[in-house]
Amino acid sequence: xxxxxxxxxxxxxxxxxxxxxxxxxxxxxxxxxxxxxxxxxxxxxxxxxxxxxxxxxxxxxxxxxxxxxxxxxxxxxxxxxxxxxxxxxxxxxxxxxxxxxxxxxxxxxxxxxxxxxxxxxxxxxxxxxxxxxxxxxxxxxxxxxxxxxxxxxxxxxxxxxxxxxxxxxxxxxxxxxxxxxxxxxxxxxxxxxxxxxxxxxxxxxxxxxxxxxxxxxxxxxxxxxxxxxxxxxxxxxxxxxxxxxxxxxxxxxxxxxxxxxxxxxxxxxxxxxxxxxxxxxxxxxxxxxxxxxxxxxxxxxxxxxxxxxxxxxxxxxxxxxxxxxxxxxxxxxxxxxxxxxxxxxxxxxxxxxxxxxxxxxxxxxxxxxxxxxxxxxxxxxxxxxxxxxxxxxxxxxxxxxxxxxxxxxxxxxxxxxxxxxxxxxxxxxxxxxxxxx
Amino acid sequence: xxxxxxxxxxxxxxxxxxxxxxxxxxxxxxxxxxxxxxxxxxxxxxxxxxxxxxxxxxxxxxxxxxxxxxxxxxxxxxxxxxxxxxxxxxxxxxxxxxxxxxxxxxxxxxxxxxxxxxxxxxxxxxxxxxxxxxxxxxxxxxxxxxxxxxxxxxxxxxxxxx
Numbered sequence: 001x002x003x004x005x006x007x008x009x010x011x012x013x014x015x016x017x018x019x020x021x022x023x024x025x026x027x028x029x030x031x032x033x034x035x036x037x038x039x040x041x042x043x044x045x046x047x048x049x050x051x052x053x054x055x056x057x058x059x060x061x062x063x064x065x066x067x068x069x070x071x072x073x074x075x076x077x078x079x080x081x082x083x084x085x086x087x088x089x090x091x092x093x094x095x096x097x098x099x100x101x102x103x104x105x106x107x108x109x110x111x112x113x114x115x116x117x118x119x120x121x122x123x124x125x126x127x128x129x130x131x132x133x134x135x136x137x138x139x140x141x142x143x144x145x146x147x148x149x150x151x152x153x154x155x156x157x158x159x160x161x162x163x164x165x166x167x168x169x170x171x172x173x174x175x176x177x178x179x180x181x182x183x184x185x186x187x188x189x190x191x192x193x194x195x196x197x198x199x200x201x202x203x204x205x206x207x208x209x210x211x212x213x214x215x216x217x218x219x220x221x222x223x224x225x226x227x228x229x230x231x232x233x234x235x236x237x238x239x240x241x242x243x244x245x246x247x248x249x250x251x252x253x254x255x256x257x258x259x260x261x262x263x264x265x266x267x268x269x270x271x272x273x274x275x276x277x278x279x280x281x282x283x284x285x286x287x288x289x290x291x292x293x294x295x296x297x298x299x300x301x302x303x304x305x306x307x308x309x310x311x312x313x314x315x316x317x318x319x320x321x322x323x324x325x326x327x328x329x330x331x332x333x334x335x336x337x338x339x340x341x342x343x344x345x346x347x348x349x350x351x352x353x354x355x356x357x358x359x360x361x362x363x364x365x366x367x368x369x370x371x372x373x374x375x376x377x378x379x380x381x382x383x384x385x386x387x388x389x390x391x392x393x394x395x396x397x398x399x400x401x402x403x404x405x406x407x408x409x410x411x412x413x414x415x416x417x418x419x420x421x422x423x424x425x426x427x428x429x430x431x432x433x434x435x436x437x
Numbered sequence: 438x439x440x441x442x443x444x445x446x447x448x449x450x451x452x453x454x455x456x457x458x459x460x461x462x463x464x465x466x467x468x469x470x471x472x473x474x475x476x477x478x479x480x481x482x483x484x485x486x487x488x489x490x491x492x493x494x495x496x497x498x499x500x501x502x503x504x505x506x507x508x509x510x511x512x513x514x515x516x517x518x519x520x521x522x523x524x525x526x527x528x529x530x531x532x533x534x535x536x537x538x539x540x541x542x543x544x545x546x547x548x549x550x551x552x553x554x555x556x557x558x559x560x561x562x563x564x565x566x567x568x569x570x571x572x573x574x575x576x577x578x579x580x581x582x583x584x585x586x587x588x589x590x591x592x593x594x595x596x597x598x599x
Contacts, residue, residue, distance in 0.1 A: 061472060062472075072479070091592035
């Protein structure tokens with residue numbers, strides 16, 4: 001059987017122009033001239049040229065493939081590590097107030113919460129220990145210089161920031177394994193990232209304190225003064241220089257004890273006002289014998305010359321209510337100024353006359369909700385005042401229903417703990433991610 | 438001319454270098470193409486996964502800070518809320534899932550599961566997609582039948598639910 005292209009014309013013949021070199025020719029030895037000729041013949045042979053080229057270039061091609069695949073994979077794993085570290089830092093930053101409220105300057109809650117969210121994002125079973133307890137460090141963030149200083153190096157006891165470092169290290173037995181890295185004796189890489197969260201953002205933390213100046217709360221007036229001063233110090237020292245501060249006193253009605261002013265530039269004057277804080281009646285204080293109505297205080301704090309002003313839009317606005325939590329209705333006709341309407345535009349009052357204690361609590365809750373709609377966070381601080389011991393828990397719980405936004409509720413901090421406890425108020429500010437390295 | 442017979446002809450074919458480059462190209466183009474397409478497919482998978490991961494954290498952050506208070510099922514009013522939906526044009530900027538879906542390729546179907554749990558308290562956003570749907574150039578079918586998921590879990594801040 002013949003292989004032909006056309007009838008009578010063979011596909012191959014002795015006249016085939018393809019070069020033919022036998023192995024014997026290639027291996028054979030001869031004189032210099034014949035060897036030279038053979039070498040030229042070999043070099044001029046184009047057979048298997050592409051295969052040879054591919055063979056030579058294959059490591060380079062694989063190298064580029066490694067760059068493409070492993071590069072994308074490393075980017076992804078680095079992203080996961082960064083996000084897990086950020087989640088841990090944000091979680092730790094959110095409970096930084098526990099350092100102050102622990103009573104022993106303990107960081108246990110912060111470390112525990114940070115690790116909880118690190119593991120939630122990068123489970124230990126799959127990724128090893130990414131955030132070790134020793135990699136969660138408390139310290140202080142300097143917004144002006146954008147630097148973090150650990151408590152260990154500063155010797156301080158007032159942290160405002162948490163630094164968390166996430167690691168994929170061969171020394172921790174959790175490096176990132178590469179797909180093609182074995183081909184280049186680089187099977188795994190180490191990754192490290194650090195995230196710092198802090199509430200020391202340099203941003204304003206406008207604060208209006210509502211002090212209960214009713215007769216029933218007079219036993220706690222000294223504690224109110226100490227609390228007011230600690231909060232003022234916190235606002236002035238740990239927040240932005242433009243933070244405003246005010247005090248509204250309440251009985252059944254409100255009275256402005258201190259107008260809303262810039263805390264940093266009016267610090268001395270406001271401190272004097274706080275020292276002069278007293279129970280009802282007298283200049284600047286609401287009238288006695290009218291009960292206790294928190295709604296009136298919140299209502300006043302949201303009027304247009306305070307947090308109702310567009311000036312405060314987009315800033316951190318905080319109302320801190322200090323009372324024994326007892327809504328105490330009085331037998332007089334309540335007006336809009338007493339906070340009987342849920343919103344400024346509302347025409348349906350919760351009650352006007354013959355109001356009950358329950359009505360007053362509902363009014364306060366309505367006012368708190370309205371304030372929150374303006375972006376105001378509400379915190380509550382309960383002191384027992386003259387409340388009977390068996391009713392304190394219920395009143396504290398009742399007061400806590402007014403908490404809104406990022407506010408917190410504190411119950412009867414002891415006099416010895418006031419300074420350290422109220423330092424935590426600045427720690428109630430939402431932590432923000434300050435740096436990722 | 439005398440036609441060559443079988444054995445002699447085969448021997449001659451083996452020795453012939455005519456069109457050798459074409460034959461070699463045909464032999465090498467297959468692994469090379471697989472290598473290139475495989476690289477493209479794998480890179481697209483990780484690229485998409487990275488985008489999903491970024492979106493998951495973004496949506497979780499929006500929900501955890503209270504900037505977004507709704508899921509695709511409506512305003513969150515209970516202490517534990519969860520919703521599962523697919524990315525589509527019906528999602529609005531008031532819904533957490535909207536931020537999980539922003540910028541994801543339209544040629545694949547992405548499923549978003551969002552949970553807010555006030556007990557922990559945490560927010561979890563998980564985005565999943567069929568890996569084969571995003572692995573363009575996956576001629577070997579290595580990614581077919583697999584599902585990849587990006588997940589982000591953040592602590593819920595402030596009041597909850599809110």
